[in-house]
Amino acid sequence: MRIGYVRVSSADQNVERQLTDQELTVTFTDRASGKNADRPQLQAMLAGNWPPNSVVVVHSMDRLARSLTDLLQIVEELTARGVHVHFVKEAKTFRGGDSTDPMDMLMLSMLGAVAQYERSLIRERQAEGIIKAKERGVYRGRKRKLTDEAQIQQIVAEATALGANKTHVAQRHGLSRQTLYKYVKSLS
Known part of the structure; x- marks a missing residue:
């Protein structure tokens, strides 16, 4: 069984580009930030009772998680249940069962650290942009929400x-x- 997982950060981003050429049995799609693993479709995919040797297909590691801790936890959880995890962009598959290769885990840790670093750069640039916009007087923050x-x-x-x-x-x-x-x- 081939299970697809797709994540885009906002509703206006296109999910089509991520797994178009993959033959999948089922696909889970989240429209949310990757900053944490608290996403409904990710949790549904993880809760699935997938048969051994099933493959979870993800476009890239940063689509699964931006946090190194979350990425390692998700991959380890799936592989411990005998489910393989395949990242298309990185052309890397992590096999389920006891075949955890130390080199694979090193690669996963390194690429996951890069995704986490990118996330911190995005937040840093966003904060810098807000400061500059406030200095120019054009940043007004989020529109208010009424409570009355x-x-x-x-x-x-x-x-x-x-x-x-x-x-x-x-x-x-x-x-x-x-x-x-x-x-x-x-x-x-």
């Missing part, structure tokens, strides 16, 4: 009024359009 139920109902009534432009309503109240649509949907 009466205010939410009033804004939703305004947004659903005949001919109301939802973008303008959202801007007038300091909300994102997505947040406004979420409020409208929850109250309809």
Whole structure:
């Protein structure tokens, strides 16, 4: 059995490019950050009762985990159950059972450390960008979220009024359009 695991960091990223040329029995797809292993589809894949010699196919190590600890734990958990883990980009397969090659574990640790390092660079660049944007006065942070139920109902009534432009309503109240649509949907 061949099990695919796909992860993209955001909803607008394309999952198609990751495992298009692979023949898979089932595929698990997460749209979440790889910073931790607390992802619903990853947990579902790990909870699967896969027969021995099944293969979990992942595009690259950084798609499975950005943390070295998580990567090692996931691969060790699967291989201990007799499930192989294949990383397409790295062209590396970690075999289930007792055939843990020390060189394979070294390679996994090194490549996992690189993925973790990349994650820390991303966070560092993001923090630097926020600081520079604040200095220029263009960073305003996340749009606010309302907690007052009466205010939410009033804004939703305004947004659903005949001919109301939802973008303008959202801007007038300091909300994102997505947040406004979420409020409208929850109250309809």
